[in-house]
Amino acid sequence: MQLTDLGLDQRLNRAIDHLGFSEATAIQAQAIPVAMSGRDLLASSKTGSGKTLAYLLPALQRCLKTKALSKRDPRVVILAPTRELAKQVFAQLRLFLSPSGLKGTLILGGENFNDQAKALAKDPHFVVATPGRIADHLQKRHLYLNGLELLILDEADRMLDLGFAEQLKQIHQAADHRRRQTLMFSATLEHSEMQQYTQSFLREPERVAIGSAQQSHGDIEQSLLLADHLDHKMALLDRYLGDTKVKQAMIFTATRDDTNNLANHLQKKGLKAVALSGELNQSARNRIMDEFARGQHQYLVTTDLASRGLDITNVSHVINFDMPKHAEEYVHRIGRTGRAGSKGVALSLIGPKDWNSYLAVKDFVALPKAFITFEGLTGKFKGLKPKKVVNAQVWSKSTKAPATKAAQSKPRRARDKSFSTAIDVGDTPLLRKKPKPASELIEDDNEPQDN
Known part of the structure; x- marks a missing residue:
């Protein structure tokens, strides 16, 4: 139509x-x-x-x-x-x-x-x-x-x-x-x-x-890379950008500081990169976005601030240097490429700190089943094992939990609660002892005294 x-x-x-x-x-x-x-x-x-x-x-x-x-x-x-x-x-x-x-x-x-x-x-x-x-x-x-x-x-x-x-x-x-x-x-x-x-x-x-957010975007080729730590991520990113023809790319990080650090790293490599984050005033943000839209910068390093609504047709690649905290943000991030019928590429770097976010995204949207590797940069990290739940049982309020082995080996001693039940500590003032009866005092006076 x-x-x-x-x-x-x-x-x-x-x-x-x-x-x-x-x-x-x-x-x-x-x-x-x-x-x-x-x-x-x-x-x-x-x-x-x-x-x-x-x-x-x-x-x-x-x-x-x-x-x-x-x-x-x-x-x-x-x-x-x-x-x-x-x-x-x-x-x-x-x-x-x-x-x-x-x-x-x-x-x-x-x-x-x-x-x-x-x-x-x-x-x-x-x-x-x-x-x-x-x-x-x-x-x-x-x-x-x-x-x-x-x-x-x-x-x-x-x-x-x-x-x-x-x-x-x-x-x-x-x-x-x-x-x-x-x-x-x-x-x-x-x-x-x-x-x-x-x-x-x-x-x-x-x-x-x-469609729906959970459906995979047919115009975007998605890839996943495992990383051991931050330095490993940097090395993987450098290798990828060196081997890939990128028209323009948006690189998403977790924090504002990360955007500046990563943009500085790319600039030292001779790449035209700029950082965008919420700490910048509006005029600076407008200027950066206008320059990126006009092609003055090849790489825009940003937080989720730029994950929605921006329509820049020359963005050929989206790179998740850090996985998003919310699964739906992944959809918006990669949606910055592959727009209006164009083809796009999305790469995600997943380290130990990203693993839980990766699992959440995986449950939300279809992701590739296999991780890609770069020759000479294959790391040791293969994912985190789910935590084991020891003696997991469901107890009602009236059900008493079983005693531990240490508690079973020692006989339980009944607590003496006479003091705590007799006196409310902090509420009842301390009273002097009652004076002795007069008869006792007289008897004391009749006792022999030492000279």
Whole structure:
């Protein structure tokens, strides 16, 4: 199906042709008609499937074809979990705004609050934002959502993981009216809190699921390498990068310090590498991502900060230098490559500290059954054996556990509890002894005394 066959406004069709978008992806073909019908939508699909356009096009269509509920309130609010994803969504939105005559603004944490207040005062039709900062503007009354027509949540599960539950409730309550439509998109919807939020945010939603997070990505070739320790990982990475033709690669690490250390290591090898982590301010993060997108850096070393939403077509390889803590993040990491029909490669280095994470990922998504090896760099680590449970038994509260051998060999002595039962230590004051009776004192006086 072609995107132009979905009954969109001609201004949107011209923009689609101009931008080179032609055939609708599976999520676009199923989600766009539902969204255009006015129904709430709960949609999921793998990364790189085109879900951003699946909600932008219906939102633009609504603004072009229907009358606004309010002249001052924004008509569409799009929430994203990270600044990087929000920025990328807004960049794609801007491609359609100028030919449509609609206005939009980007509201991110870490940027000038007063400038954002001025932008909101210009009554934009679209607001793309992170939940924390939009909640701040609601509290300061720089923004009202009484006339909001469409609320879109991209990567809703990630927003909950990042602790935005309270801000999402505030935004929902500020725009809680019967004429609001809500679209919830994500790569995964298997989340402990997701059910609760779908029930409160959505009204009888239509569900659209294209594949699932657990399905392996057919366009990505996955490989696994065992490593003994950090130095072994470094040697394996150097060998791999030396033997592999890499257009651009994203290398994921566990901590911020690791990103800097690894980027410095690659730079000393003469490679164009840069580190990205949450400790950088927003302008620095924007600059690094823009430079990487333009091809100025061949390697981007990052934490899970960049695991979602970033659409950079030249990323040919993803390397998990450290395995992710959460299994679903593995799907998002490797989803940075193999996008829009392109082929990609994902390599994971697994050491003793990564083993439990590897097992969790293995239970979550299909992984290769065998580990690859490099000649001359085969390590000793072959995995961790599961811990043995000794004398594992299920006991009820009334069941007494069996005595140990040491306890069985010695006879048990009954404890003398007379003191503890007679006196509450710390509560009862110590009293002097009772004085002797007068008769006893007289007898004492009659006793002979030494001269």
